[in-house]
Amino acid sequence: xxxxxxxxxxxxxxAAAPAAPPQRVRRAAWVKGTTAVRKYVVLATxxxxxxxxxxxxxxxxxxxxxxxxKTTLRTASTLEHAEQQVDSWQEENVKRGWKPCSAG
Numbered sequence: 001x002x003x004x005x006x007x008x009x010x011x012x013x014x015a016a017a018p019a020a021p022p023q024r025v026r027r028a029a030w031v032k033g034t035t036a037v038r039k040y041v042v043l044a045t046x047x048x049x050x051x052x053x054x055x056x057x058x059x060x061x062x063x064x065x066x067x068x069x070k071t072t073l074r075t076a077s078t079l080e081h082a083e084q085q086v087d088s089w090q091e092e093n094v095k096r097g098w099k100p101c102s103a104g
Contacts, residue, residue: 020046025054025079026086030098035063037101038093042082054082058089 022043029039040058045051052075060070076082 022046022055025082028090029101030094031101032062032097032099037061038098039101040086040089042076042079042086053077054079056082056085058093060093 022045024041025044026042027040029037031037038058038060040056043055043057045053045055054076056074056076058072058074062068074085076085
């Protein structure tokens with residue numbers, strides 16, 4: 001395995017500089033009662049060529065379900081495409097009884 005992966009912390013010759021950390025572009029969260037949360041986050045990856053320009057993460061948590069945590073990760077090539085995915089998800093998943101959660 002070590003013939004394929006370097007185990008030292010020394011940068012190898014010609015290695016690319018580490019990519020900038022992703023930046024949060026947009027996010028929102030909703031709560032229902034005291035045990036359910038739904039949220040999304042749109043991230044700009046800041047890694048040209050290595051990753052898609054935008055990642056959209058959706059999280060749905062409900063302590064009362066058999067599978068309490070559900071997550072989905074999608075990619076988008078433009079902010080417009082990411083916003084379409086968010087709008088579609090929001091329309092389908094944030095209905096009656098969900099209250100916006102303040103960003104705290």
